[in-house]
Amino acid sequence: MDWLPLLGLPSYASTQERAWRLCFFLFCGLVLLFLISPILIVIPISFNDSSFLSFPRGTWSTRWYEDFFFNERWTTAVKNSVIIAFFTTILATVLGTLAALGLSRPNFPARAAVMAVLISPMVVPVVITAAALYFFYANPLVVTAEPVFILNNTYVGVILAHTLLATPFVVITVTATLTGFDQSMIRAGASLGAPPATVFRKVILPLISPGVISGALFAFVTSWDEVVVVLFVGSSDQRTLPRQMFSGIREMISPTITAAATVLISLAVIMLVTVELLRRRSERLRGIRN
């Protein structure tokens, strides 16, 4: 019985145990298939020549990709998504990293309460956040009855809203790299004559950089995927890729949504690989082995 080690069972395992083990593997295999197949199935459909959302029967074509890359409706959406996600990433990474650094200092006052406030945008259902921001953006300064300026239907409004949703992820990832961070390294740097800025650049930043980069990636993905806030506070000028896909499904424009989905899946693969590499690098730097 040379297939027993494959099941992870010793050779003395009973028949009943083997049967169970086999069922277990079968069940897990089906669940993994359930997880991955819906994503993979979109890919061949995106190469279908006809305008039905089905498997290619006969002719394959890249016409939906041409539509995605050259139709203005989609290129504008991609451009908007990139602009909004770019500024969101920068703002969220800077604000979140600074806050995480401050929070990780020993005996920070009311740490748990402050942390709860900083994380709260991640927990509140996004529709509520979007509705609240819609009212707020209509007149951000309530000192006057007539609004001095309006943030609804502006890039700034969408970027600020996305920054709000993205910072909790940066705070969490950077805080995670800082746990177990040896505070005496800061003192060592300072005692050797380095000013605080140099200590930050030469000692702290290299150590927390994996956390900062994966936090930035999370921030980017948060903004890149977000659709509810854009639906509420943005206009068609701020139409992002997810919003375009949302209305694409609603109005059933064309199978271009499957091409867009395939492009985004490729992006997810890149993200996945990057985060995994960063995690390994962080563990190596902090001396954690498994």
Add this chain to the structure above:
Amino acid sequence: MAIAESAHLLTIGGVPLKTQLARAERSRKLRAVALVLPLFLFVVLTFLYPLGRMFYKSVENEGTMGRLTLTSEALASWDGQSVPDEAAFAALAADLKAAQEKREAGEIAKRINSEFSGAISKFKGITRKVEAMEAGPYKEVFLGADKVWADPALWRVIKSASDTYTPYYWLAAVDLKQGPDGIERVAPDQAVFVDVYGRTFWIAGLVTTLTLILGFPVAYLLATQPARRANILMIFVMLPFWTSLLVRTTAWFVLLRTEGPLNDLAELLVDQRFEMIFTRFGTIVAMTHIQLPFTLLPIYSVMKTIPSSHVRAARSLGAGPFLAFWRVYFPQTVPGIAAGCLLTFILCLGYYITPALVGGPRDQMVSYYVAYYMNNLINFGQAAALGAVLLIITMALYWVYNRLVGIDNMKLG
């Protein structure tokens, strides 16, 4: 000896060392606070404050506030049981005239109508009448136009609607209203929200259970396989996790359609096509797929910390494989199960996009109604009250989650 001496230790500047250390400690603390302050202010000013402002809307009499000030004053000393006096009628007439000039009388009628059905037409009629009048007495005109104006119930609604604050939207959010004799249920055909909340909880609970049933064995598999094989299998979990929500919803939209690949397969196997898109079934399958990694990953990370020697010890002491698993291994995974399920349940309560795209009209959850009241009905008070109830439930669960797991222990990636 060292203690006695340290009291007199001085730094180069001649300051006692103790003072100098305290000063350094304080400045370090200040610097830490200064680092957190920008984000803290950002969150408070552009998130907590807007949330507060929105919930203010849920208790505000938006339609009538500021439009019934005279009536409000005149009704201040009214007993609530009899027909009000001429002063109250005159005040209402004056308020209606003023509102009509600004073309806002309809707003008042709409707001009263939400609590006293049929009021819109009565208000329209009387507004037209009093507009033509220069001076009173108004009471006869009102009573002459319709005997409803002698109904104290209508006046009670007018009185409560002319206040600055109202419990109306909050009561409506749980299918209650203020009747003539206190709080009562709304008519069964208007009672929708309790059903919506029930549905939201039911869907969230079902999805959480399904993700646990599907996720637990896979987490166990990943935690017990050799590292190399586990890493490969992990891709199956992490790729969906990193794929955009819209992409996954698109995928299910394509899959579930009547002409979609799943139905192609069904036709091949059982020669029949099933209705899956825009159904409860479709919503639950898609949500389970999206939430599965969120339940699975916390369970997996707890399982990774359970030494395999525990089960081996139990086996060597004579326990069968199932007893060893159930009595020794499973209890240790409970914290992971609690963390994963609670996270999924909290996230499910706020679902909007997926039910909106693959669900039918009977599968929409609370978030959908918040958006619907905001964008389609422009009834901000009701949207805010619905959102507030959802937020309170979510926050209570978040508090439990924080106590059980600790939000900063959350694992990402």
